[in-house]
Amino acid sequence: MSTLAFTQEKNRTILIVDDEQPMRELLQLYLSTDGYHTETAVDGEIAMTLIRHKKYDLVLLDLMMPKLDGFDVCKAIRNVSNVPIIMLTAREDTIDKVVGLKLGADDYMTKPFEQQELLARMESIFRREKYLQEDMPVANQPIVSNQKIDYSYDDLRMNIQTHQVFYMERELSLTPKEFAILRLFLSNKGRVFHREDMLELLWNNRPVNDDRTVDTHIKNLRDKLSQAGIPGQDVIKTVWGTGYICNETT
Template sequence: MSNTLLLIEDDIQIVEMVQNYLLKEGYTIVTALDGLDGINQFQRQQFDVVVVDVMMPKLDGIEVIKRIRETSSVPIIIMSAKDSDMDKVTGLGFGADDYIVKPFSLIEISARIKAAIRRATTYSSDSTSIASDGLSTSGSLLKFDRLSIDLTNFTAWKDGADLKLTAKEFEILRLFAEHPNRVFTKAQLYGLVWKEDYYNDENVINVHIRRLREKIEDQPSTPRYIKTLWGIGYRWEG
C-alpha cells in the first residue's frame, strides 16, 4: 500500500517536478495550489505526510500548519526559499517536523519524506524501544500528577484533555518520562529522537522543548517537569 502525500505549493513547475518524481517512487500524490485548498484537501482524507510551502496565496504555509496541528500530528515538511534561522525556527515552532530550503534536489526531498514517514510509523508500530543504547519502554501508562502518558497508544493528556503532540514531541516526552532524573545533553537528545548526528543545531531542539513545555506545563517559563541544566542539557522531574 503506497503512502499518500499532500503537496501544497503555488509554483506549478515545482508541483509537477516533485509530483512526477514521487509518483515514480510509489507515492500517491494529492496537490493544492494555495493554502486554503490545501486545508480543504487535508480535511477530505487521511495523509501520511504533508509538504507545504510558506509563501502562498489565500492562506500562507504557517497558517496551514497551525490549522493542521489543531487536529492532527501528521508529519509536516516545509519547503521554502526563506532560509534564515529565524524562518526555520518559526516554521518548526508552529509544528513542522522538518524544513527544506529551495532550491532542493529531488533526492533530498525524497529522503526527507521517507525519514518523516519512518519516524511517524515507528510510533504506531514499535512500543519496545526508543534507541539502540538500551533505553526501552514498558508498554504501560505513566502518570505524573495531572499528566498521563500512554506508551502503548502513543498518546498523552493533561487533566483528561488530549495534548495533541507531534511525533517528535511525543518521543521527547517519552524519553524524558521513562528516565526521570536522568540528564540528557542536547547531543544525546538529537541522536535519540532525530537519530542523526548532532551538528550543534540548538534551534531545532530549543523549539521542540519550548513547544512541549507549552503543552504539558502550567507555567512553561518556570517548568515543573522538564528542567534546564544550563550548559549541560535537560532533566525530567516527576
C-alpha cells in the same frame, strides 16, 4: 527499487501544497518514483479543505503562497491534525525556520534541494513514527516483549498503544515530534539528554541548526504542557550548558 519498504506497504499519501506548477510536478515525480501516492493543492485554502476531509501521512508545505502563506496553513493544520509537516522555503532566513517550527512544522528544507535529501527527511519522519508505534527501549533496561507501556509524571499520563497523552481528564494535542520528545523523557527519568543525544535518537542525527531545532521543539512541548495545567518546565528541566532532564516525581 525503493528502500522505503514499510512506506510502500502502507500506501502512504503525501499532500503537496505549492502554488508553482513546476514545483508540484517535480515533487510528484520525486515521490511517485519512490512509491508514494500524491495529491496536490495550489494554495492554502484548498489544502485546508482537503485536510479536513481526508487523512494524509505527510504534508509538504510551501512557505510563500497566495491567500494563505505557509505559516498560516501550518497553524491551521495544527488546529485540526497532527499530520507530519515538512515546510519548504526558498528563503534561508533562520527566523522563518524558527517560526515554522514554533507553529508545529516537524522539519524544513530550503529550495533548491536534492531528491535524495527530501526522501531521506521523509524516511526519517516515518521511521520515528514507526518507532513510536512499537515499544521504545528504555535506556539501560532490557526490552520486555509484548509489554504494554504506560508512562506518567504526576497526573500526566502517556498511552503508547493509542498515542494519547492526558493530564487529568484532558487530552493533549501533540505533534509526532512532541510526542517522541515527551516519551523519551518520561521513559528515562533522571537521565540528562544532551542536544546531540536527542538529535541522534529523534532526528536521525541530521546536520541542521541543531540547537535551535531541539530548543524550539522543547519550548513548543513545554507551552502545551503549561496550557494543559502542568508547568512544562517542571516536566522537562533545563540543565544549563548541558541539555535537558525529566526528574523523578516526588
